[in-house]
Amino acid sequence: MSGGSYYVPESSKWPILASLALGLMMIGTGMVLVYGASGMPVMALGLLGVLAVMALWFRDVVIESRGGLYDDQMDRSFRWGMGWFIFSEVMFFAAFFGALFYVRTFALPWLDGEGAKGVAALLWPDFTASWPLLNPPDPSISGPRETFSPWHLPLVNTLILVSSSITLTIAHEGLKEGVRASTRFWLTVTVLLGLCFITIQGVEYYEAYAHYGITLQAGIYGATFFLLTGFHGLHVIIGTIILAVMLVRVFRGHFTADSHFGFEAAAWYWHFVDVVWIGLFLFVYVF
């Protein structure tokens, strides 16, 4: 591609392999859900394929970046790309928060006979709307026995995630000012905080099933609880993996003080995950 400044990569085998691997993973997932555990090998193979292709594809990008093939314009493309990707994630969570607010504000009061939609109350005349919903309308569905106090594990997790955003910013400052030791230390701390969060969330899930009766089947409270915390937790896991990759790259001497968008993109993602948690803490746990 001589002559032009913008880097247009030559043909690549990663995209088609990624498509096929993702397709395999989806087929495997469908098989597991519809036909049972016999689909497990297909799903696992697909997942491994997706992870392997992602690793190899990003490896190519890192090699190209370190080979000096990317100019400022390419850098801006990556920035727009990552920015809009995070916006799409925001909308993904917005759908779930929207569902939560709709159920709490409209669906449950209407089931209780409120307003012009009160005829819905004829279905289950004994139902009383409340949030958290401990007694779902139909007695055959058992709700949670009790819900978590926000001021124990959820508060600890909030402090952990907020601190991790601060430590990540300190690490970023170190990178910008060329203080590698600071970056290495604070990024390690950030990854460890991410792991702590995941562990505590795991403990909370165990508690939910073992002692609180909060399950996926426990009516709309359990459903929204696991939908929101589950997808957030998945994003924390992904974010932690991304940060761990950045940590490896920092230890290998990648990035310069003025060119380190890989690191910045990881930081953007992490801060986004942090902000989602604040929303979760407020509307799933506190209010």
Add this chain to the structure above:
Amino acid sequence: MASHLPPKPTPQHSTATAGGMAEAEHPRPSGLMRWLLTTNHKEIGSLYLIFSLTMFFIGGIFALVVRAELFQPGLQLVRPEFFNQMTTMHGLIMVFGAIMPAFVGLANWMVPLQIGAPDMALPRLNNFSFWLLPVAFTLLLSTLLMPGGGPNFGWTFYAPLSTTYAPPSTTFFILSLHIAGISSILGAINIIATILNLRAPGMRMMDMPLFVWTWLITAFLLIAVMPVLAGVITMMLMDINFGTSFFNAAGGGDPVLFQHLFWFFGHPEVYIMILPAFGIVSAIIPTFCRKRLFGYASMVYATAAIAILSFLVWAHHMFVVGLPLVAELFFMYTTMLIAVPTGVKVFNWVATMFRGSISFEPPMLFALAFVVQFTVGGFSGLMLAISPADFQYHDTYFVVAHFHYVLVPGALFAILAGAYYWLPKWTGHYPHLRLSQWHFWLSVIGVNLTFFPMHFAGLAGMPRRIPDYALQFADFNLASSLGAILFGASQLLFVLVIIKCVRGGEKAPARAWEGAEDLEWSVPSPAPLHTFETPPEFHPHQH
């Protein structure tokens, strides 16, 4: 007809200069591998367009099965269960497999050429976006062969029909839609990054051709609402497989919640399928009127206004579900507001034609038919927007007539117009004139014969999505079915036109149409594999 057309520009007359020539090439994979591994926006654009055409015929066959069954009252050809699968799959395939990928294909080909960019901003991601589609739609089509059959709950897959009462294959349907959604989001990100970052030096936002503008806004809509679709189908997946109660009132959820989430995606989705069409028509009409587009800035603002309003109207699809009165009123008024920016566009197109030197080449024929027929669809949309009236029209064939008028003689005609407009740039040859005209007129007759009687059937009370109907609807349905056969068959002419055009025909110069002014007409026809490797000089003209 042909004799009335002005002479086409010849290579000698063309004042256009070559914007970029292919450099000595690196060895590239050949044969099948070339298409599997490509990162070139033109090749990926062609792949999208071919995929879309294939899906168009598959979805079309499903539609013909539906029309064949409705040819006369009674149950003749298919079982009702299979009929339901056909209506559902027809809708899903046409929306997600034909119309959307066609616009993405056109964007892939034309956006870089129109803004003077060497390629899309993220070429490998571009290839990924495309190859997800064949995977997704193979999976989707395979559900037809699964035990219990494929999706049978309509393309809107309302819960609990799509959860509690759905066939087992629904899980695979959801997963295939996830793949298609990922493709759309990544494709949209790529288009936004390209438009915002890769314009030729000197091209400001308000210098961009309207096809680029409309695609920028469409891409924004895609990124905003495809994740909501992903969210709602994930909740379906959990209701089906993990016993959650999102759409189950017994557990405190609400089936109406599904409709709210679906249409929060679904209404912007409708504009995703029409805004790029506006862009294409806004390119073609000025070219064949030999005038600048009337009201360029107002076109941009109108497109943005439609996009913003599209987030505020979703519940007009749900007027009869039992919304509170205040919601009926709110969504009725916001929906009617959309007529304002849409009217701005239609008036601008008409004003562009006013006192223009109009000629009627095939792209212009399709563009003009678009303006008229899309307006018909817009007006029936206004009727449906009136909440009390919608209580009568809801879920009748009037709705089917409405959205087919905006999607077939609307969006699809714009795609065909764009294909005829840019075929000389893609292949280096003009499409065969006589065949194109036959294709146009048979399509116009077929499409109106199919969909216009549906207005009457609907107003008379014929419900949609049923395999059998009362006797008084027989004549309308007979006409619709005959029209559908005519329309479907005449699309084979389009395939013939494309094949002939690729293989040969009258040679086209760089500026294939004498009134065409955008940057794509400054590169040779056919456009070489690599264009604008060094950014072109862009001279803004006064809009």
